[in-house]
Amino acid sequence: MTSRQIRQAFLDFFAARGHRIVPSAPVVPHGDPTLLFTNAGMNQFKDVFLGTGKREYTRAVDTQKCIRVSGKHNDLEEVGYDTYHHTLFEMLGNWSFGDYFKEEAIGWSWEFLTSELQLPKDRLHATVYRTDDESYEIWKKYLPESHIHRFDEKDNFWEMGDTGPCGPCTEIHFDRTPDLSGGPLVNAGVPEVIEIWNNVFIQYNRTSDGTLEDLPSRHVDTGMGFERLCAVMQKKDSNYDTDVFQPIIAFTEDLCGKSYRTELDHPDGVAMRVIADHIRTLSFAIADGAHPGNEGRGYVLRRILRRAARYARNLGLTEPVLWKHVAILC
Ligand code: SER
Numbered sequence: 001m002t003s004r005q006i007r008q009a010f011l012d013f014f015a016a017r018g019h020r021i022v023p024s025a026p027v028v029p030h031g032d033p034t035l036l037f038t039n040a041g042m043n044q045f046k047d048v049f050l051g052t053g054k055r056e057y058t059r060a061v062d063t064q065k066c067i068r069v070s071g072k073h074n075d076l077e078e079v080g081y082d083t084y085h086h087t088l089f090e091m092l093g094n095w096s097f098g099d100y101f102k103e104e105a106i107g108w109s110w111e112f113l114t115s116e117l118q119l120p121k122d123r124l125h126a127t128v129y130r131t132d133d134e135s136y137e138i139w140k141k142y143l144p145e146s147h148i149h150r151f152d153e154k155d156n157f158w159e160m161g162d163t164g165p166c167g168p169c170t171e172i173h174f175d176r177t178p179d180l181s182g183g184p185l186v187n188a189g190v191p192e193v194i195e196i197w198n199n200v201f202i203q204y205n206r207t208s209d210g211t212l213e214d215l216p217s218r219h220v221d222t223g224m225g226f227e228r229l230c231a232v233m234q235k236k237d238s239n240y241d242t243d244v245f246q247p248i249i250a251f252t253e254d255l256c257g258k259s260y261r262t263e264l265d266h267p268d269g270v271a272m273r274v275i276a277d278h279i280r281t282l283s284f285a286i287a288d289g290a291h292p293g294n295e296g297r298g299y300v301l302r303r304i305l306r307r308a309a310r311y312a313r314n315l316g317l318t319e320p321v322l323w324k325h326v327a328i329l330c
Helices: 003-015 041-050 102-116 133-139 226-233 246-256 267-287 296-314 322-329
Strands: 059-067 088-097 124-129 148-151 157-159 164-175 193-206 212-225
Touching: 003 059, 003 088, 003 102, 003 226, 041 059, 041 088, 041 164, 041 193, 041 212, 059 267, 088 102, 088 226, 088 267, 102 124, 102 133, 102 164, 102 193, 102 212, 124 133, 133 148, 133 164, 157 193, 164 212, 193 226, 212 226, 246 267, 246 322, 267 296, 267 322, 296 322
Parallel strands: 124 148
Antiparallel strands: 059 088, 088 212, 124 164, 157 164, 164 193, 193 212
């Protein structure tokens, strides 16, 4: 399947289950001073979770542009040197606002991955928060216990920042090892076993003094890494080998006359991955109203722009070339 077909399949699957398809919010979170950039699909629904806002629907599905380059979620330094972190990525999400909860969320994520997308069941592992027996029991309907793992707050309690809506989560990981031996590699930070989908059960609000308050209702916030899912579906070891990134990389290759190298430590490969990643972040951020500058959000963008330009020079591209890549994204 192409990346476009994968995205559409996700939206259609949840629309058929009563979810309203809603647009991505801008990557610049106008109106939320706690964030420099939209870092998760749930940001635009924060008011609904806190009980201070309402929507005219209780189920939604979307694909959200997210930027993770500052604050609690910051992947900038990994980018270019691995196969699956990005400064900008799309997060496919389905949402319940005080409507369905764990049973449906887990059941539908299993059905989407194994029936709709036909991913092999024996390559899937689930993680649950250490005390979340309810999610553990639900997963037992779908997975053997050797594929269900308990982790603590670091991996299975999701928070958007220092304050805000949060709760325990259950993640789905995909095992790429040839002999299906990836169980011990879940959450080990290796590309052989990667997290593809996080289902968060939003129940609490973290206040500025660090305490957890119960929210008026319980909600579901899910986020699936679109570029990772494309890699898994297209049977690629690296997100950069999918149709999401290959056209950008091919363009850089043409400009500099060098071939893309997939080795993680090859300087030309690192440089082309950095450019392919950073041009997406810069383009979407600027299109959504941010500008490179001297402080705050603008300074973060300026650092990304400089980083991309530095790697372009490493490829021998001494003229300004980043702007030329924008046309490939359109
Ligand atoms: N909020 C969760 C995350 O960002 C799930 O969407 O991972």
